[in-house]
Amino acid sequence: MTLWSHRPPPRFPPVALVVLLALGVLAAPGCGTNPEQDLVGCWVETGWEYERVDDRSSPIGSWSDGVRLRSYPDRSLVRHEGELWEFRGRGALAIGDRAGALTSARWRLKGRGHVLTIRQGEDRFEVYDIKELSAEKLVLHFDLGMEVRGIARLEFERASCHVAVESGRLKQTAEDIALANETPADSADSADSSLGNAS
Amino acid sequence: MILLDASERRGHLQDFWLGGSTAAVAGFVNVCSVIAFFAFASNVTGHVAILAEELVKGHVHQIRVVLVWLLLFVLGSFLANLSVTTLAARSPRWGRAIPLLLEIAALSGVAYYGHLHYAETLLETEYLVGVLLLTMGLQNGMVATASNGVVKTTHLTGLATDLGMELSMMLQRRFRRDRGVRFKLTLHVVILGAYVVGGVLGGVLFLDFGFLAFGVAGAGLGAILVHDVIVGRLAASDRAETSGLRAQPR
Numbered sequence: 345m346t347l348w349s350h351r352p353p354p355r356f357p358p359v360a361l362v363v364l365l366a367l368g369v370l371a372a373p374g375c376g377t378n379p380e381q382d383l384v385g386c387w388v389e390t391g392w393e394y395e396r397v398d399d400r401s402s403p404i405g406s407w408s409d410g411v412r413l414r415s416y417p418d419r420s421l422v423r424h425e426g427e428l429w430e431f432r433g434r435g436a437l438a439i440g441d442r443a444g445a446l447t448s449a450r451w452r453l454k455g456r457g458h459v460l461t462i463r464q465g466e467d468r469f470e471v472y473d474i475k476e477l478s479a480e481k482l483v484l485h486f487d488l489g490m491e492v493r494g495i496a497r498l499e500f501e502r503a504s505c506h507v508a509v510e511s512g513r514l515k516q517t518a519e520d521i522a523l524a525n526e527t528p529a530d531s532a533d534s535a536d537s538s539l540g541n542a543s
Numbered sequence: 544m545i546l547l548d549a550s551e552r553r554g555h556l557q558d559f560w561l562g563g564s565t566a567a568v569a570g571f572v573n574v575c576s577v578i579a580f581f582a583f584a585s586n587v588t589g590h591v592a593i594l595a596e597e598l599v600k601g602h603v604h605q606i607r608v609v610l611v612w613l614l615l616f617v618l619g620s621f622l623a624n625l626s627v628t629t630l631a632a633r634s635p636r637w638g639r640a641i642p643l644l645l646e647i648a649a650l651s652g653v654a655y656y657g658h659l660h661y662a663e664t665l666l667e668t669e670y671l672v673g674v675l676l677l678t679m680g681l682q683n684g685m686v687a688t689a690s691n692g693v694v695k696t697t698h699l700t701g702l703a704t705d706l707g708m709e710l711s712m713m714l715q716r717r718f719r720r721d722r723g724v725r726f727k728l729t730l731h732v733v734i735l736g737a738y739v740v741g742g743v744l745g746g747v748l749f750l751d752f753g754f755l756a757f758g759v760a761g762a763g764l765g766a767i768l769v770h771d772v773i774v775g776r777l778a779a780s781d782r783a784e785t786s787g788l789r790a791q792p793r
Contacts, residue, residue: 359621366614377604380665435663452663454581455672456593456608461581471581 379457379477386430386508387482387500424498428508437462440508460484472498545771547639547689555726558694559733564767565686566696566734567741569679571760572650573697574742575749576675579657580668584675585683585697587616608669615673619680620687627688642685643764646678650761657754682764696734706731 430438437451449464453474460472475497476483482500546561569585576584583589590609597605623642630638653671661667683697695701709728712718719725748756 364618378665379604453665454663454668456582456597456605456669457665458605459581 379474380453382477382479383431383451383453383460383482384433386428386503386505388503388508389424389427389429389498389500391497391499392425393497393499428503429500430505430508545774546767547643547685547771553690555730558690558726558730561686561690561767562694562696562730562734563737564763565682565694566737567744568760568763569682569697570738570741570743571745571748571763572675572679572757574745575756575760576672578746578749579754580672582612582668582672584672585616585679587613587697588700590616611669612673612676615677616680619677619682620684621680623681623684624688627685639685639689640768642681643768646681646685647761647764647768649674649678649681650757650764654754654757654761657757661754694730694734696738699735699738702731702734706735 424439426442428440430440431451432438435450435452437449438446439449440446447464449462452461452463453459454461458474460474462470462472470486472484472486474482475485480502482502484498484500486496486498546557546564548557573583573585576582590613594606594609594613597609619642622645626641627635627638630641653674656667657671661671679697683695686694686696705727709724709731712721712724713728745756745760748759752759
């Protein structure tokens with residue numbers, strides 16, 4: 345059996361050239377802004393609202409557990425209330441709460457840049473849908489489960505990291521935390537290429 | 544029984560086995576892709592809807608990404624059909640094997656890169672999802688061409704539509720006796736079931752073994768190729784089909 349005979353190969357169909365050209369143009373970098381770059385910086389959380397509230401006139405919509413959440417004490421939900429998030433390059437995230445306590449985490453974008461994952465340690469893994477990402481506003485949706493409140497909506501506004509640090513709102517930057525936690529072994533492999541544990 | 548036999552004398556059993564095995568691989572890859580990348584690898588309908596949504600929102604980056612994904616699926620199907628039809632006269636067995644070999648190589652590449660190098664950047668995610676869509680396009684194009692358009696393993700929207708129609712027809716005596724209708728109903732149930740089983744298996748294996756699970760999907764396709772080689776009728780099939788190959792899907 346021979347793959348190639350003495351006959352001339354078939355002419356490459358023009359449509360193939362069109363498809364390849366279109367792919368090349370579209371795959372070229374620099375077309376549109378990258379959501380990863382758009383996210384980098386400091387964001388202050390301004391609201392946490394539930395998809396379903398019993399009484400819209402009550403203050404349940406902001407910083408409240410709501411009746412249903414209290415009815416399910418076994419649900420260990422992650423809460424982010426009035427926090428300041430600093431997204432840094434290479435996936436480092438610093439979360440400063442309203443009391444000034446600071447925790448470090450790791451952030452990644454998945455899908456077409458519409459899913460934000462946050463991992464703290466080995467056990468705590470959060471997944472958010474990015475519903476809006478502009479220069480000044482970030483809106484995340486977090487699925488709490490139908491029996492609790494359905495979807496929680498987290499709203500953030502762009503903030504100045506310098507102001508946050510100077511005012512004591514953000515005591516360390518994520519970079520400081522990463523440097524403080526980094527061991528010599530980590531330094532050699534700081535790209536953090538451990539995705540095998542994607543959950 | 545050669546699963547990738549593209550001749551006129553292709554039987555129903557071949558379609559059942561080809562449809563079932565490749566649908567299981569498609570479900571497997573799709574679920575692994577959702578867990579790893581939060582993006583579907585074979586849901587073209589969903590990606591088209593997303594493209595429209597992103598167009599409305601004016602998200603240039605996302606429009607570009609989804610468009611490339613869709614084009615890669617089309618490219619995969621295009622290459623599969625091109626391989627089968629252009630090599631039909633000279634070397635039909637290679638024409639059918641090349642798309643599956645490409646798919647196996649791509650899935651193995653995703654397994655290797657994901658296991659050893661993937662740093663979870665968005666760019667990597669976008670390219671890897673694109674590769675998976677290409678593989679699904681290759682598979683769907685290859686299977687549809689080889690089965691003369693009878694089997695489509697990732698097209699579950701159309702399959703569910705057909706299934707509903709066939710179940711409706713089964714309520715009428717004149718259709719119940721129709722072998723063609725009964726064959727299609729059985730085939731679609733087999734494909735749907737295999738897709739679900741493959742998806743469950745993919746989810747379990749990915750959570751246990753991470754990206755190496757994509758290698759299992761590649762091995763599944765390799766088993767189809769090895770099966771056909773071992774059966775050893777490819778040469779006879781070549782001779783017979785040079786006079787009767789139907790290049791285009793029905």
